[in-house]
Amino acid sequence: GAVVSQHPSRVICKSGTSVKIECRSLDFQATTMFWYRQFPKQSLMLMATSNEGSKATYEQGVEKDKFLINHASLTLSTLTVTSAHPEDSSFYICSARDHRGQTDTQYFGPGTRLTVL
Amino acid sequence: AQTVTQSQPEMSVQEAETVTLSCTYDTSESDYYLFWYKQPPSRQMILVIRQEAYKQQNATENRFSVNFQKAAKSFSLKISDSQLGDAAMYFCAYRSFIRGAQKLVFGQGTRLTINP
Numbered sequence: 599g600a601v602v603s604q605h606p607s608r609v610i611c612k613s614g615t616s617v618k619i620e621c622r623s624l625d626f627q628a629t630t631m632f633w634y635r636q637f638p639k640q641s642l643m644l645m646a647t648s649n650e651g652s653k654a655t656y657e658q659g660v661e662k663d664k665f666l667i668n669h670a671s672l673t674l675s676t677l678t679v680t681s682a683h684p685e686d687s688s689f690y691i692c693s694a695r696d697h698r699g700q701t702d703t704q705y706f707g708p709g710t711r712l713t714v715l
Numbered sequence: 716a717q718t719v720t721q722s723q724p725e726m727s728v729q730e731a732e733t734v735t736l737s738c739t740y741d742t743s744e745s746d747y748y749l750f751w752y753k754q755p756p757s758r759q760m761i762l763v764i765r766q767e768a769y770k771q772q773n774a775t776e777n778r779f780s781v782n783f784q785k786a787a788k789s790f791s792l793k794i795s796d797s798q799l800g801d802a803a804m805y806f807c808a809y810r811s812f813i814r815g816a817q818k819l820v821f822g823q824g825t826r827l828t829i830n831p
Contacts, residue, residue: 632817641822642806642819644819703750703765704817704819706760709759
């Protein structure tokens with residue numbers, strides 16, 4: 599299967615600071631990447647869809663000015679949590695769409711645990 | 716809007732036995748994809764198996780197979796010869812076949828425990 603990396607795996611920051619999380623597709627080009635948030639013992643909640651070269655599409659209730667998404671290349675999307683607060687602490691997961699040939703499947707990164715103090 | 720329901724929050728099985736995880740979904744579309752993803756304690760989401768709705772044949776990947784009942788909108792996952800490494804959260808997911816529709820709709824998950 600396709601490989602997606604995510605960096606950092608863990609980050610601790612102070613309230614009010616900004617944090618950037620990177621998502622990379624390592625062995626394929628991904629015109630579309632997705633950002634999810636997962637609370638403990640819960641399912642994944644889609645935050646936004648990131649399309650290379652265009653603005654991200656945010657899900658209802660997700661603040662686009664707080665969660666900035668940039669998809670500047672076919673292998674990299676970034677999520678920046680601006681002015682982070684303790685309630686932003688969560689597990690953030692990205693995925694990348696692999697639609698080579700007949701596949702068209704999302705592959706996931708290993709996730710980033712964000713803790714805001 | 717499509718919904719996915721996993722009615723079993725937790726399941727357990729003895730090692731080497733067979734277990735079936737349930738998933739039902741609701742959609743008005745005729746063509747779509749269904750997936751099972753596994754999330755072990757590392758929290759890395761791993762694709763287990765995928766099914767295209769237009770295919771009548773049930774998908775199989777080694778010890779993992781599905782029972783896809785389109786009319787009943789049911790998509791269960793059978794794990795044969797369960798191994799300790801199968802312990803994880805399992806998520807059922809739906810994706811529309813419509814061109815440009817890319818979002819996955821996830822179920823609530825089923826936590827599978829393997830008893831040695």
